Amino acid sequence: MLIEVRRLRVVLGDKIILRDINLRFEGPGLYFILGPNGSGKSTLLRAIAQLIEYEGLVLIEGRDAREFDRIELVRKLGYVWQNPFYGFFEATVEREIAFILKNIGEPVEKMWELVSFFSAEDLLNRSPFTLSGGEAKRVCLLSVLVADQPMLLLDEPETELDLDGLNKLIHYLKKSFSSKLIIVATPNTLLAYKLRRHIKKIFLISEGRIVASGGSELLENQELLRNVGIIPVGWWYEPS
Ligand SMILES: Nc1ncnc2c1ncn2[C@@H]1O[C@H](COP(=O)(O)OP(=O)(O)OP(=O)(O)O)[C@@H](O)[C@H]1O
Ligand SMILES: [Mg+2]
Structure with a gap:
């Protein structure tokens, strides 16, 4: 499993959003990508997922990602939207979750195990557009993860989730990271801190550039995190 990003540059409107990003x-x-609001985390994941135009190269298993046909890419690489409502378009949650399996030609029965794991059975007949924020996040995660891709791009998967949702997400990540390449992007260190013993590498992004990288020890570097604009865990304990 290998994702490489070489000399990636993204310009949107008249603004340079990502500058000369090189990652492996x-x-x-x-893996975690931590950075403040507007630093380019979502843009980076979208470029890797081939959802936006970019300059430079994204290589998946050594092959130019632009050469993959859509279905081939969807089988290999799952992308979960930061805002779940961006990805919804079906009339019911059940159809929303089944969509990816139908698309890649897999039996829809494969969805049930994960639907039950994320306790989404009661949501199946609802319109996805009527879900609460946390319910929508669960469905959004499910509608991608049911395809069991070997590589996952998760954009702020933890936001909006309650204790049960977070425990389920963490359980899923812990059981999956030994067999999948998982990239999580978020401005918050809490999820990374919780999973610090399992993280392979962290990248810090600021104003469209990678400004630091390292192991979980980066999470202890409060000064660096604050300078970049990322919330260190200790911040939550400070009185205000
Ligand atoms: N279509 C667009 N046209 C102009 N600017 C855009 C466009 N899309 C995104 N941007 C800008 O690109 C920058 C990076 O956005 P991006 O969504 O990648 O940030 P992020 O790091 O994911 O932030 P957040 O933590 O808020 O999710 C932001 O300043 C955003 O306003
Ligand atoms: Mg984002």
């Missing part, structure tokens, strides 16, 4: 994610494992 190799083998199964859990």
